[in-house]
Each structure stands twice: as C-alpha cells, then as structure tokens.
Amino acid sequence: MALDFAKGITEIRWHGRGGQGVVTSNQMLGKSALTEGNYIQAFPEFGPERTGAPVRAFLRISKNPIQIYAQVYHPDVVVCIDPTLLEVVNPVEGLKEDGVLVLNTTKTPEEIREKYGFKGGKVVTVDASKIAMDILGRPFYNMPTLAAVIKATEIVELKTAIETVLERYPGKVGDLNKAAMERAAEEAKIG
Amino acid sequence: MTAVKKIPKDDVVIEGLTGDAAIAHALKQCDVDVLAAYPITPQTIIVEDFQKFAADGEVKTKVIPVESEHSAMSACVGASAAGARVATATASAGLALMWEILYCAASMRMPIVLTIANRALSAPINIHNDHSDSYGARDSGFIQIYTQSCQEAYDTTIMAFKIAEDHDVLLPIMVCIDGFILSHNVERVEMLPDDAVADFLGIREPVQPLDPNNPITMGPLALTDYYFEFKEQQDRAIKNVPDIFKRVEAEFEKMTGRSYGMFETHKTEDADIIILTHSTAGGTAKVVADTLREQGEKVGVVRLRMFRPFPSEEIAEVVKNAKAVAVFEKCLSFGGAGNPLAMELRTALYHLAERPMVTDFVIGLGGRDVPPTTFVEGYEKTKEYLKKGEAPSYETLGVRK
Numbered sequence: 123m124a125l126d127f128a129k130g131i132t133e134i135r136w137h138g139r140g141g142q143g144v145v146t147s148n149q150m151l152g153k154s155a156l157t158e159g160n161y162i163q164a165f166p167e168f169g170p171e172r173t174g175a176p177v178r179a180f181l182r183i184s185k186n187p188i189q190i191y192a193q194v195y196h197p198d199v200v201v202c203i204d205p206t207l208l209e210v211v212n213p214v215e216g217l218k219e220d221g222v223l224v225l226n227t228t229k230t231p232e233e234i235r236e237k238y239g240f241k242g243g244k245v246v247t248v249d250a251s252k253i254a255m256d257i258l259g260r261p262f263y264n265m266p267t268l269a270a271v272i273k274a275t276e277i278v279e280l281k282t283a284i285e286t287v288l289e290r291y292p293g294k295v296g297d298l299n300k301a302a303m304e305r306a307a308e309e310a311k312i313g
Numbered sequence: 314m315t316a317v318k319k320i321p322k323d324d325v326v327i328e329g330l331t332g333d334a335a336i337a338h339a340l341k342q343c344d345v346d347v348l349a350a351y352p353i354t355p356q357t358i359i360v361e362d363f364q365k366f367a368a369d370g371e372v373k374t375k376v377i378p379v380e381s382e383h384s385a386m387s388a389c390v391g392a393s394a395a396g397a398r399v400a401t402a403t404a405s406a407g408l409a410l411m412w413e414i415l416y417c418a419a420s421m422r423m424p425i426v427l428t429i430a431n432r433a434l435s436a437p438i439n440i441h442n443d444h445s446d447s448y449g450a451r452d453s454g455f456i457q458i459y460t461q462s463c464q465e466a467y468d469t470t471i472m473a474f475k476i477a478e479d480h481d482v483l484l485p486i487m488v489c490i491d492g493f494i495l496s497h498n499v500e501r502v503e504m505l506p507d508d509a510v511a512d513f514l515g516i517r518e519p520v521q522p523l524d525p526n527n528p529i530t531m532g533p534l535a536l537t538d539y540y541f542e543f544k545e546q547q548d549r550a551i552k553n554v555p556d557i558f559k560r561v562e563a564e565f566e567k568m569t570g571r572s573y574g575m576f577e578t579h580k581t582e583d584a585d586i587i588i589l590t591h592s593t594a595g596g597t598a599k600v601v602a603d604t605l606r607e608q609g610e611k612v613g614v615v616r617l618r619m620f621r622p623f624p625s626e627e628i629a630e631v632v633k634n635a636k637a638v639a640v641f642e643k644c645l646s647f648g649g650a651g652n653p654l655a656m657e658l659r660t661a662l663y664h665l666a667e668r669p670m671v672t673d674f675v676i677g678l679g680g681r682d683v684p685p686t687t688f689v690e691g692y693e694k695t696k697e698y699l700k701k702g703e704a705p706s707y708e709t710l711g712v713r714k
Contacts, residue, residue: 125604127685149499153329156501162329165498168440187462190600191494191593192684 127190132277134181135197137211139204141173143264146290147203148179151268154278154286155183163188176210183277197221199275203267205251214238222274226250226267231313246274248310250302257302265299266306273307280307317567320509330502332495333358335463336402336428336488338502339470341366342510343426346397346517349377349388353407354440355492356430360402382407386414386425393423394531396522398474401425404492405432408446412453418485419454420547421532424477424517425485427455428470431592431643432492433679441680442492443643444592448620448653454547456486456554457621459591463500466490468571469618471510475561478517481553491593493680505569513568551622558619575619578631580606584613586695587632587669589658590641591617594676594683598641601688612692617654625661633662637670637704639695641688643677645709652707672698673707687711 134151138144145166152164163182180194195216201224202213213223219242225234231245248270250263265287272280284303288296330338337359340348348367350360367376375392379385385401393399403411408429418425429447433439447457456476460466469488477486490496505513523529535543555575566572579599581587588598595616602612615631615638617624632638642654651659655673662668674691677683687710698704 125608125685125689127600127604149329152499156327156329161501163498163500164329165494168493168497188500189461189596190685191461191491191498191596193682195684 128182128196130186131182131184131188131190132199133194133197134183134199134201134271135194135216136179136181137200137202137204137207137213138177138179138264139173139207140175140177142203143262144177144203145179147264147268148181150265150283150286150290151271151278152181152183154283157282157286158278160185161187163191167193176207199224199271201267201271202226203250203264212238214240217243219243222246224248224267224271224274226263231311235313244274244312246270246310246312248306250306253302253306253309257305258298262299266302269303269306270310273310274312280304317513317564319570320505320568324506324509326504328502328504329499330463330467331358331497331499332463332466332490333430333497334362335467335502336470336490337362337366338504339467340400340428341372342505342507343400343471343474343514344398344511345372345374345400347375347377347389347392347399348401349379349385349392349399350401350403351379351382351385351407353382353404355432355496356402356404356428358496359428359430382410383414386411386418389425390414390418390421390423393418393425394421394523396517396519398478398517399423399425400428402428402430404430405434405446408450409434412450415450415453415455415485417532420543422483422547422550423485424474424483426470426473426477427485427487429487429489430492430496431489439679440492442494443678443680444653445644445678447487447489448644450487451621451653454484454551455621456482456484456551456619457489458486458618459489459620460495460618461593461596461616463495463498463502464571465573466495467502467504468565468569469573471505471513472561472565474514474517476554476558479557479561480518480520482550482557483520484547484550484554489592494593503569509568513564554622555624573618575624575627577616577618579614579616581613581615581631581635583611585611585636586692587635587638588612588614588641588688588692589617589628589632589638589654590614591620594641594643597683597685598688601685601692604685605689605692610692620657623657623661625657628658629661629665632669633665635669637672637695637699639691640671640673641676641683641691642673643675645675645678655707670695670699670704672704675707675709676711678712681711683711
C-alpha cells in the first residue's frame with residue numbers, strides 16, 4: 123500500500139518555461155492562500171536559469187504547518203501554462219486520479235482527456251495565450267492560467283489572488299493582469 | 314536589561330518570505346552596524362535584500378561590498394574588533410574561501426553572525442544543497458545551528474546575536490538554512506515589531522574594543538608561550554554555549570511563544586528506532602515517523618539544531634533506550650571512520666554500557682531530492698540490520714550505483 127505523506131496538504135505542480143513567470147504565478151497563488159490563513163510552501167525546481175527551458179514550480183497549501191520538504195510527486199493539481207510544453211512533458215505524470223489538470227490550450231477538456239487518457243477528476247482548459255495577447259499585448263499567460271486554476275479548485279477566492287497580483291504589480295501592469303484574470307475565469311472550460 | 318514581554322498578536326506581521334528573505338528581514342531588525350559580504354548562490358537574496366534596505370535608508374548599516382569572501386570575513390573581524398554588531402552571509406565555495414579567517418574570528422572571540430545557505434562543494438560545480446560546506450568548518454570554533462523552516466531561520470538569526478555577544482560566550486555563530494530547499498522556498502513567517510527585536514537584543518557591549526585613544530593589538534602572535542592558553546580559553550567559551558543558548562531561547566519564548574531547543578524530539582519516548590538528522594530533512598523525517606506510526610511502527614525523530622557545540626550528553630540520554638538510531642546526513646567524509654553526523658553520535662554513545670545500534674545513511678548530496686521514501690528505505694534497512702545484529706558502517710541512499 124502506498125503511504126500518504128501529504129495528509130491534509132493540497133499539492134500543486136506547475137509546468138512552464140524559464141521567463142514565462144511560472145515561479146511568480148506559483149508564488150501569487152501561495153501568497154493568496156497565506157492571506158486566507160493557510161500555511162504554504164512555494165518553491166521552484168531550480169537549475170541554472172535558462173530562458174525557454176522547461177521549468178517546474180511546486181506549491182503546498184495546508185491549514186497546519188507543513189513539515190515535509192521534498193519535491194511534489196503526487197500532485198492534486200497540475201498546471202501547464204505553455205501549450206508547446208505539452209509535446210515535451212507529460213502533465214498527468216503522478217497526478218492523483220481525482221486530481222485537477224489545468225492547461226493553457228485551445229483544445230477542449232474532452233480532447234485533453236482523450237489525449238492523456240485521464241478519466242478522473244477535472245480537466246480545465248483556457249486559451250490564456252489569446253487572452254494575454256488580447257489584453258496585455260504580450261504573451262504573459264501565467265496570471266490568466268492562474269485564474270483558471272482558482273476557478274477549478276476554489277482553493278482561494280479569485281478576489282484574493284487579484285489583490286495579491288495588484289500588490290505585486292501596482293499600476294497598469296496589475297490592472298491589465300486583473301482584466302486578463304477575470305476574463306480567464308469566465309472563459310475557462312471545466313469538463 | 315528590559316523585561317521581555319509577550320508580543321500582542323496584532324503587532325505581529327505575517328508575510329510570505331523565502332528563507333533568504335526571512336534572514337534578511339531578521340538582520341534588518343537586528344540593527345547590524347556592519348555587513349560585509351560577497352554574493353554567492355543560494356544565499357544571494359540575503360545580501361541583495363539587505364543592500365536594498367541600506368539603499369532605501371531602512372537600516373543604518375555600513376554595507377561593505379568586498380571582492381572576495383576572504384575579505385568579507387576579514388572586514389567582519391575588523392569591524393567586530395571595533396565593537397560593531399556584524400553579520401555576513403555565504404555558502405559553499407564562499408565559505409571555503411573564508412576558511413583562514415573563520416579561525417581568526419573564533420580565536421579572536423568576535424561575535425559575528427554568519428548566515429549560510431548550505432550548498433555542495435565543487436567539483437563538479439553544483440549550486441544545490443548538502444552540508445559539506447559547514448560540516449567542514451566544524452573545528453573552526455564557530456557555533457553552528459541548523460534550521461528547518463523560514464520562521465525558524467528568522468527566529469534563530471535574531472537569537473544568534475544575543476548568544477554570540479554574551480560575555481560568557483563571545484564566539485562567532487553560523488545560522489544555516491538548506492540552499493534552495495529553504496533559501497528559495499516561500500513560507501509563512503511571523504515577524505516581530507522592530508522595537509521588540511531592539512529591546513530583546515539591546516546594543517552590543519564589547520568587552521575590549523579597538524579604540525584609537527587607547528591602542529591595543531589583537532590576535533597578532535603567540536608562540537609556544539601562550540598560543541595553547543588561547544585555545545584553552547576558546548574551549549571553555551564554547552562549553553558555555555548551551556547554558557546561554559537556553560537562557561536566550563527562554564527569553565525569546567516569553568516574547569513569541571516559540572523555542573526550538575538544541576535539538577527537537579518527535580515521538581522518541583517509546584521508539585525502537587530513532588531517526589537522527591537535521592535541517593529540512595528533519596521536517597520530512599517527522600512526517601515519515603507520523604506515517605509509519607500509523608502502521609504500528611515505533612519510530613521517532615531527533616532533529617538536531619546545534620551541531621557545535623554538539624549536545625552529546627543530552628542526545629545520548631534521549632536515544633539510549635532505543636534499539637537503533639538511523640542517521641541520515643548530507644555529507645561524506647571520504648575515508649573517515651564515519652561520516653560527520655554519525656561520528657558525533659557514535660562518540661556520544663561510546664561510554665554507555667549498552668548502546669543502540671547506529672546505522673548511517675548518506676543522502677541528498679548536491680541537492681538530490683530526499684523524498685519520504687528515502688527515509689522509509691533507511692528505516693527498513695535498519696530493521697533488517699537489527700534482526701541480523703550487524704550493520705555496515707554507512708551506505709549511500711538515492712544514488713545510481
């Protein structure tokens with residue numbers, strides 16, 4: 123029997139490429155959970171920082187202090203913010219059967235389930251690339267994808283996450299991200 | 314000394330901080346007079362954040378951006394000799410380059426706080442965590458404390474000044490966090506109000522500072538006539554550390570409700586097998602113990618904090634009734650009679666008529682992840698060795714062989 127070393131902890135794994143802001147969006151979600159009274163660990167998997175190389179980031183959220191310090195091997199939630207990575211990494215690797223898969227893609231949840239043979243849990247898709255280009259005019263799709271994560275998991279309130287982002291990016295950048303997040307939360311498809 | 318008061322909950326600021334940032338914030342509140350440092354991954358954020366505080370006028374500290382770690386520690390020694398409260402930060406090769414001056418700092422009795430984000434030594438170049446760097450400095454005369462969480466790193470950094478500057482100690486102190494695993498991990502940190510930290514620490518009272526009006530010479534030369542006496546005094550000073558450490562922690566606990574001890578015990582009382590480890594691995598080990606306990610296994614954990622001075626008697630007392638102690642450590646002592654942590658433990662147990670078996674597992678070198686399953690593997694091996702009645706002196710876990 124597999125032992126569960128993460129009882130009471132929600133574990134999230136992010137996939138992205140160096141420079142796309144996956145570490146930041148992971149921290150924004152972590153800090154939002156902190157604001158709502160949780161204990162957190164938000165940490166990236168480090169290598170030499172290379173723009174464009176696949177990177178991962180991890181988040182643990184719990185009502186109690188978190189004692190475990192290791193990578194996340196069996197996440198409750200997997201997020202991939204870059205559609206081109208889906209040909210490189212296997213996002214469902216280690217994902218719990220009742221887990222949540224959140225992807226920035228033009229595909230539908232049904233197509234994604236088909237592609238990865240993922241039957242349980244939830245699949246959430248959002249065209250965060252288009253939203254980012256429409257609103258921010260640049261391919262910053264980490265925050266809209268974050269909004270889709272929140273819609274699917276309800277792990278924090280969207281309002282809290284937007285406030286966290288606005289605090290980190292006061293002014294125009296924050297406002298545009300807020301708009302992108304709100305639209306992503308609306309458009310994200312759960313299936 | 315002002316009486317320490319419990320800090321009201323509303324005065325505590327809660328923030329998400331990395332281990333490095335938590336230490337930088339602590340240093341900011343400790344009213345450091347001089348900080349001399351050279352950047353090296355993964356402690357970089359400590360100095361970067363501190364430089365920002367200095368540039369923004371949030372601290373009055375004289376920050377000296379030196380050209381090497383050798384110079385960083387040299388500048389720290391000079392400033393400390395002049396009576397300043399002094400801190401620096403380093404890791405890995407940076408600590409190695411400080412080597413010569415580490416011994417000067419300790420022998421000249423300079424209460425410098427050296428924060429370390431533990432990182433492997435070259436070659437090959439590796440930026441990730443193990444404890445080869447600071448274990449190597451175990452005989453330098455520095456006090457060494459290893460921390461598990463960002464909160465503990467923050468708290469320990471504050472307490473470190475008070476321990477080091479105590480006139481019964483007057484020794485430099487290393488506060489260690491695991492590189493990347495903690496240094497770049499955002500956790501919930503409760504921060505004290507500035508004035509509470511200021512009251513807790515007070516102002517450093519140097520015993521015999523450099524003073525242009527009363528010139529003295531420090532640490533120049535002592536040959537066969539007096540060198541040995543210096544070492545004798547240094548040895549006495551480090552033996553005073555546990556008492557002062559306990560007093561400082563007791564005061565800190567009054568203020569915050571938090572204290573950590575020279576080591577933390579977790580479910581050790583009736584344990585057949587006790588895991589001994591430290592830093593972030595100590596956290597994971599506790600989770601493993603909790604999980605195995607649910608399966609009926611009698612396992613506990615000693616999470617060491619103070620490696621120098623090593624709390625031999627206290628640890629022997631805690632583990633003496635166990636059947637085995639399984640040591641998990643992130644350092645190899647090539648060709649040694651034992652690896653650093655197991656060697657300390659075996660020495661601490663030697664005087665007992667009946668000793669627990671000691672197994673030793675080397676894990677996580679160069680940042681190799683240490684998942685809970687690595688602890689389970691070592692635990693199962695230890696059970697097997699107990700059955701056989703013998704164990705290898707050490708083995709490596711989680712490596713391709």
